[in-house]
Amino acid sequence: MKKTNQKWIVSLALSVGLLAACGNDEQTSKGEASGDYEITVGLSQSAGGTLVDIAHQEGYFEEENISVNRVGFANSADGLNALQAGKIDVGLTFGTAGPLTFIANGSDFSIIGGHLEGGHPILTKKENAGQYTSLESYKGKKVGTIRIFTSDIVFRSALEDAGIDWKNDLEIVEFKTGSMLLEAVASGKVDVAVSANSFYAQAVDMGLEAVAWSNDLQEGHVCCRVVTRSELLAEEDGEAYKRFLKALIRAERKKIEDPQSAVTAAKEYMKVDEKVINTIVNDSHSNYSSDPSREKVVQMWEQMKEIGYVENVDDIDVNDYVNIDLYEKALNELIEQYPDDVYYKDQLVRFNEQNI
Incomplete structure (x- = not known):
């Protein structure tokens, strides 16, 4: 203009x-x-x-x-x-x-x-970090995401490519904001959070740990x-x-x-x-x-x-x-x-x- x-x-x-x-x-x-x-x-x-x-x-x-x-x-x-x-x-x-x-x-x-x-972390409590070693680890878990977040697409696509039915093999819970998502994983309402880089510092301050990154699931996305x-x-x-x-x-x-x-x-x-x-x-x-x-x-x-x-x-x-x-x-x-x-x-x- x-x-x-x-x-x-x-x-x-x-x-x-x-x-x-x-x-x-x-x-x-x-x-x-x-x-x-x-x-x-x-x-x-x-x-x-x-x-x-x-x-x-x-x-x-x-x-x-x-x-x-x-x-x-x-x-x-x-x-x-x-x-x-x-x-x-x-x-x-x-x-x-x-x-x-x-x-x-x-x-x-x-x-x-x-x-x-790239640059988006998948987060969980530090004491649970050892549970997540591969995409198979998410089966049976309650996973928090934010609808229309790019990391959400990367995560679901990676599961699909690995032959994991993300609609039935795990439970995906959608949140409105990144802060609400972090609070949910910190309080145990969800097991793991598919988050965004903009919330990583806040997550670390809350005692959460990255168990994987979106780049790991899809390089260069x-x-x-x-x-x-x-x-x-x-x-x-x-x-x-x-x-x-x-x-x-x-x-x-x-x-x-x-x-x-x-x-x-x-x-x-x-x-x-x-x-x-x-x-x-x-x-x-x-x-x-x-x-x-x-x-x-x-x-x-x-x-x-x-x-x-x-x-x-x-x-x-x-x-x-x-x-x-x-x-x-x-x-x-x-x-x-x-x-x-x-x-x-x-x-x-x-x-x-x-x-x-």
Whole structure:
């Protein structure tokens, strides 16, 4: 969206004011910034958005003349409902399964980039951790998940591939938020929790232990995608969103070269100990990538169909909902701006491999 003088929404602290239209799960506060374009980004309250944090900290948004407002949500469903309702322009940390579920139900969303791959823990009490040595270990257990969490899809698909009937061989209990899920496993209401990276630090603090990671079940699976309403991309050929992606690409590079930059950037929004922040943003199981990775998105869509997570969608070609053009344009502009920089050329090679 074109603009002249707007404000930067910066804090995800729990004490800030709520936007009444979206209920009590949404949080926002204000700071200062300006740019030629403005977009409002929805992300996780518990972990923020690592690449957005870095892009702001390093001034990449300013250099792209774009102001980025931040709004935090307690769960993916609330965030995606806000996107559909026009309360935000971009969803950043609402997984892959979430946007695809909305698309299956008729939402005209476009996935235009990425943020995270892998990194989601399966958690239980420390004293029970030794019980879980393989997928067979989950038979007869009560397993907590969050509906439309990407880790939920990865877990159910892995069980299906292993010949385990997740509808009958175990009991899956769905929760609305990550915090409710952790409380359930800590109190013994469920035996194990298929959680998310954004809640890992909280889980460790509660005495829980990871017995496996989503990467173990499906190597390199995609998670958080950059998703928007398709109609917004018609505005000036998606110029604002291309600029947003350019900043994320640069932020991805900064994080690779200087992992501490992610901690420094997140400290402005996450009012917890620096060690806790590092656990969230620099965990070795989490791979931050801005590439849309259409091939992996399509793979997850097929998995969701196979396990019956989405139904009656044979008339939907999910490729129509993954826009790779803006990311490619963003990369090519960076290559043109920095012709001697091998990094961006390498990212273009990766892009061509992952977005056939």
